[in-house]
Amino acid sequence: MxxxxxxxxxxxxxxxxxxxxxxxxxxxxxxxxxxxxxxxxxxxxxxxxxxxxxxFGKLRIKSTELPYVTQVVTGHRRGFIANIQYQVILPGYPDHYCAKFETEKDQERNNQAFTYAIHILFQFLKGLEDGDGVVTKSVALDLYDIYSPMDKFHRGEEKLQEDERQVELGKRYDLWEHRYERSILQLLDHSALPVLSRVSGFQLTSMAYRHVEPRSAILIAAKCPRLQSVDVSVNDNEKKDRDVRERARHNLATALPTLSTASLRDFTFSFYHEDPSNQYFSPPSALLPLAEVALPADHLSRALHTLSQSINLTSFTLNPIVISPALYWPSDTSGADPPHWPSLRHHHVEFNMTAPTGMWYFVRDTNRPIYEDEAANDSDDPEESASDTDSEPLSEDSLRPDSYAPRREARATGDYPIRSFRTLPDDAPMDPLLLAMARAAKQMPRLQTMSLTSTMRDPDGAGFEVHFYGPGEHTHFDTEIGGVDATRLIWAVGKWRPSEEVLSKWRVGKEGVKVKFWEFE
Incomplete structure (x- = not known):
């Protein structure tokens, strides 16, 4: 052998x-x-x-295990590492704390643990680059899980089942993931992180329960200047505190320019926001007030617009996200050189039903009934009589549980009751978005595929989808308008139709484009 x-x-x-x-x-x-x-x-x-x-080619490492891993990964083993999946383990907490919301002290402790975990990881990776004369491969880094051992799905199968049984019997109080749903993990002292030259891929997923501050996620990636691919999923679902959401969105916009784009080929970004289930609800603006910014602009859409024009970027995907027309074409570009996407081949966006200003992109189709949850009742609900926290001040060590009324919480943020009727595009906000998309497509000389789809779904399952396919690009839609050899623009938007101005922009921008309206069956 x-x-x-x-x-x-x-x-x-x-x-x-x-x-x-x-x-x-x-x-x-x-x-x-x-x-x-x-x-x-x-x-x-x-x-x-x-x-x-x-x-050693693909390592799955817990932050608590990293000191041991450092001792094992020596010599020639350094050269085998191509992918690292990293789990950040946060401090545990006493069992009775499962029934209490995290305090500022808890959040501070978690921030310190998160920061320490990221710093020791970067020190480990820097050691791989600098050590022993061994030539190391490019490494794909995936920060794929962050949790405390006492979080709901990490307690162990037997304990979780027993805890759930005790809750059902009324012998235990547990907030489950609500304990930390508003706790945002921040990276402290990011400037002290070493620069990593051999990290070529960066992925961070933070959409489940433990959320990473969007700005922190980008600042971590910015310490890897030779990234070829970025795939980040963070949360934009703060609905109780308008100021927190506004600042998080704006801080993300200011962090994006720190990301090195010289070698970036593929950028995927999810900024998850849940549309209100009660579509009578008027969402607040997600933009900073005029008193704090020089211009009343959607700074995040503008920052993503700039990033999408990176000289070597070939694929740009946003899924899902709250956007404005500035993502494609900021309103103040007249008189300057027009935007240009020199290398972009694929541009795909899934947008929420609401704009950053809080305006809805969709209105009611009067030919359709309003879907309403029959179980919803606007009368007093015993569950809603409780307050978010107990009326008496509680010490941190108190065994008395915090109360939580999920239905009242959902009502205050527009997530209850379910009243769904917005299925028809509203021309006023939709037309500028579609015009900006068409103008941008004209400036993408290598464009092969482009799409704009919405989180909107009508009761029949149909949605709002606009798809562009260049010659040779296959599609699951009907191709009778010329087959794969044609340049196609497919509108899957029900019986609604865009303005003639929008269609003419596409025809002028993409010569020979064949337009088809496709209806869901």
Whole structure:
């Protein structure tokens, strides 16, 4: 066996399963099985290299385990690392704290733990770049989970089931994820992070329960100046405190220019916001007031507009996000050189039903009934008589639980009751958005695909979708308008139609484009 070429041994080793297949088993029921690979590394030096290429090629590391990993990843093993999935472990908390909202002291402690976890990770990665003369690969970094061991889905299967049973019996109080739903993790002292030259991919997911401040997510990525791909998902769903949302959005806009774009090819960004379920609700503006900014502008859409024109960027995806026409074409560009997207081939945006100003992009179609949750009742609800917090001041060590009235909370933010009727595009805000999109497409000489879709879904499941396909691009829509050899603009917008001005912009901007209106069946 040792006489076989190294590449052949490596190929044979690739057929060995890392662990038993558990793809058919629910995540919470999966057992943490030991890897089946390590024993094969003891067969010979050649087999050790073949197995370690796999075991160290993709590392899943908890921040609490990083000191041990640093001791193990030495010598030639440094050169095998191509992907790191990193879990940030936050401090635990006593069991009775599960029934209490996080305090400012809790949030401060979590910020410090998060910051420390990021700093030791960057020090580890910097050590890979600088150590032992070993040539290291480009590394894709994925910050894919952040949690405390006492958070709902990390307590362990048996404890979680027992806690849920005790709650049902009325013997336990638990806020579950509501305990920390408004706690935003911030990176402290980002300037002290070392610059990493071999990180080529950065991914951060923060849409579940533990949320990372959007600005902090970008500042982490900005410390990797040779990124080729960025995929960040952060939260824009603060609905109780208007000021918090306004500042988070504006701070994100100011952080985006710090991201190095010289080598960036692929940018994907999700800024999750949940549209109000009660569509009679008037959402507040997400923009900073005039007293704090020089111009009444949507600074985030403008910052993303600038980033999308990066010289080597080929793919730009926003999904989903609250946007304005400034994403495509800011209103103050007249007289200056027009925007230009020199390398962009794919531009895709999913936008929310509301604009940054709070205006709805959709109105009621009077030919359709209003969908209303029959269970909703505007009369007094016993659940809503409780307050967010107890009326008496509580010490941090008190065993008395905080109260939470989810229905009243949802009513105050427009998420209850469910009243859905906005399925028809409103020409007043929609027309400027579509005109800006058409103008931008004209300035994208290499454009192959482009789309603008909405989070809106009518009761039949149909939505609002605009798709552009260049020649040779396949589509799941009907291609009878010329097939894949044609340049196509497909409108899946029900019976509504855009203005002739919008269509003429497309025809002038993309010569020979064939327009088709496609209706969901």
């Amino acid at each position: 040792d006489r076989l070429p190294q590449e052949l041994i490596k190929h044979i080793a690739s057929f060995i399963e890392r662990e038993e297949d558990q793809s058919h088993i629910g995540i919470l029921q999966r057992k943490k099985l030991r890897s089946k690979l390590p024993p094969y590394a003891t067969l010979s030096r050649a087999w050790q290299l073949a197995i370690e290429t796999r075991t």
